[in-house]
Amino acid sequence: MSFPPGRMPRARLLRLRAPCRLLMLACFCCLAGGLLLLFLRPQTTGHVTQHSRDPWLGTAVGLSLMQTVRHVMPRFQIRAPHHKQAVLAAAPREPCEPRFLSARELQPVLARPRLEFGAPGAHGHALRLGHLSSTEHSRMEQEFARHCFNAFASERISPHRDLGADTRPPECAEQRFQRCPALPSTSVIVVFHNEAWSTLLRTVYSVLHTAPALLLRELLLVDDASTHDELMDKLDEHFKPLEMVKVLRQKERKGLTSARLLGASVATGEVLTFLDAHCECFYGWLEPLLARIAENRTRVVSPEIVAIDPDTFEFSKPSGSAHEASRGIFDWALTFGWEPVPVRLRWHRRDQLDPIMSPTFAGGLFSISKSYFEHLGTYDEQMEIWGGENIEMSFRVWQCGGRLEIIPCSVVGHVFRTKSPHSFPAGPSVITRNLVRAAEVWMDEYKSIFYRRNREAARIASQKAFGDISERLKLRQQLSCKNFSWYLTHVYPEAYIPDLHPEIFGAVRNRGLDKCLDTGGEGGQAGKALILYPCHGLGGNQYFEYTVQGDMRHNVQWPLCVHAMLDAVCLEVCRHHSAGMLVPGEQRWTLRKNKLIYNPLTDLCLTARGESPSLVPCNPRDKHQQWIFA
Numbered sequence: 001m002s003f004p005p006g007r008m009p010r011a012r013l014l015r016l017r018a019p020c021r022l023l024m025l026a027c028f029c030c031l032a033g034g035l036l037l038l039f040l041r042p043q044t045t046g047h048v049t050q051h052s053r054d055p056w057l058g059t060a061v062g063l064s065l066m067q068t069v070r071h072v073m074p075r076f077q078i079r080a081p082h083h084k085q086a087v088l089a090a091a092p093r094e095p096c097e098p099r100f101l102s103a104r105e106l107q108p109v110l111a112r113p114r115l116e117f118g119a120p121g122a123h124g125h126a127l128r129l130g131h132l133s134s135t136e137h138s139r140m141e142q143e144f145a146r147h148c149f150n151a152f153a154s155e156r157i158s159p160h161r162d163l164g165a166d167t168r169p170p171e172c173a174e175q176r177f178q179r180c181p182a183l184p185s186t187s188v189i190v191v192f193h194n195e196a197w198s199t200l201l202r203t204v205y206s207v208l209h210t211a212p213a214l215l216l217r218e219l220l221l222v223d224d225a226s227t228h229d230e231l232m233d234k235l236d237e238h239f240k241p242l243e244m245v246k247v248l249r250q251k252e253r254k255g256l257t258s259a260r261l262l263g264a265s266v267a268t269g270e271v272l273t274f275l276d277a278h279c280e281c282f283y284g285w286l287e288p289l290l291a292r293i294a295e296n297r298t299r300v301v302s303p304e305i306v307a308i309d310p311d312t313f314e315f316s317k318p319s320g321s322a323h324e325a326s327r328g329i330f331d332w333a334l335t336f337g338w339e340p341v342p343v344r345l346r347w348h349r350r351d352q353l354d355p356i357m358s359p360t361f362a363g364g365l366f367s368i369s370k371s372y373f374e375h376l377g378t379y380d381e382q383m384e385i386w387g388g389e390n391i392e393m394s395f396r397v398w399q400c401g402g403r404l405e406i407i408p409c410s411v412v413g414h415v416f417r418t419k420s421p422h423s424f425p426a427g428p429s430v431i432t433r434n435l436v437r438a439a440e441v442w443m444d445e446y447k448s449i450f451y452r453r454n455r456e457a458a459r460i461a462s463q464k465a466f467g468d469i470s471e472r473l474k475l476r477q478q479l480s481c482k483n484f485s486w487y488l489t490h491v492y493p494e495a496y497i498p499d500l501h502p503e504i505f506g507a508v509r510n511r512g513l514d515k516c517l518d519t520g521g522e523g524g525q526a527g528k529a530l531i532l533y534p535c536h537g538l539g540g541n542q543y544f545e546y547t548v549q550g551d552m553r554h555n556v557q558w559p560l561c562v563h564a565m566l567d568a569v570c571l572e573v574c575r576h577h578s579a580g581m582l583v584p585g586e587q588r589w590t591l592r593k594n595k596l597i598y599n600p601l602t603d604l605c606l607t608a609r610g611e612s613p614s615l616v617p618c619n620p621r622d623k624h625q626q627w628i629f630a
């Protein structure tokens, strides 16, 4: 029975009164007793395992009181709700044993064979090639050109090499994992396309030498239509004796996502773990990933990725001490990037066991519950080859109720190359098309910020050349996903958000020289002088925005402003960042009707005469002082 507010019959009100008083008394007693207990409770600092703390509990906006209090007061008042968690999360079929998995139970699939002392690259050390004959030298260069890393050096390192001592912080090495609820099993999926034999093998063996047999169901190698001979029968033969390793072939080159989906379709593990084909796994990398998913299957977790040197194959081991962790972000060209974890989140992290919330992920190395992967719509199958799928999945995971986390105790090495050795069958605009699909589905009105900075993307969008996205839009609706504005506010509040509707923007073309203002480098750097460069009409380095407050911004990653100097014009961090603030004279510009760009502080105008843009006394008849925003 329900009554509209304020309309409860009087008789019923009266009947409630006596029990109400009793109830209130009881509540008061409970509260007082509870508080007393909390204060009297002894402080235990025993080892905590399997954390279920969410370091960003009160995300973004609500960082206020509760968290301030939490950091000022000693930690006795709020503890991880272990008991409650066990009841909520477990719901076990069998009674749970309150014990931890022993080291013996977590034995890897394959024991690592002992290498002779001082073997090349042993303990993860760098391999120094001594003197090379001229034939060796030219082979090395050939291999480098083919793989964009020193495959010649890699061949000399055992596929079973060890990585020396476990140098993770002690709390990682000591972390234990509950027997119940059980850690989920996983299938490791490694996609490759013309990978070097040595790095592919080392990836596989490093998994088999580190992943507990109890947890690893299988390792699936998915070939995305390689053409190198040694990756054909020789590879099949090599892994035939190892039942756990299966090689799947995608006959036609369809790209990373469809190869991963092929792997996922035959995977039998509860969790899918994706790795690149040039990785090496560090001690205990798998268990913390699976433990996090065991607690909550909506967590999509990545290891901390460390570098394997592309020239010497030195493995950058974790340092052991607390270090500045990184998280994944993006800029308005929709390029993925790393940045140090902001202070706001660092405050919440008590130790290395705490996961790091990440607005985006690199997307190469991660674990996800198989059922959750399917629930979330796997990948956008109409994305081609490679690129942009990680940005799409990042937005999707967060907006549709999941979380992207980096688990610092899980460390995996990856060979970072400076460029890709692979061709793009349909040209590089494939990546742009993929990004447009992501923007169209997930970014709402914010997609225009991307399009203004990437004219190729704008063209694809306006010509509707990005294919059919109706299925993805339906998915967004079915999963009741939040909008992009929510994502920016709650997941990435540090993001710099440029003006949604700038009045004047584009390339700044000089009439006398027919060249454009250009940042002269990727993304632009503070303190760097601007240059003049032939106009390419693509946006990027030649994108500028004239704002209502009168500064001129290149703002793909962060706000950089055109800044007047004595002898040059350079980019500096914009000094104006909130309404009511004054723009300093060096960054103030007036766009005059006669096409001059005038700086009131110096009483000078921008000119393209000379090596690079500079300031001179204004002369409206000089075409080199006339600029057009286009």
Ligand SMILES: [Mn+2]
Binding pocket: 276, 277, 278, 364, 414, 415
């Ligand atoms: Mn890679």
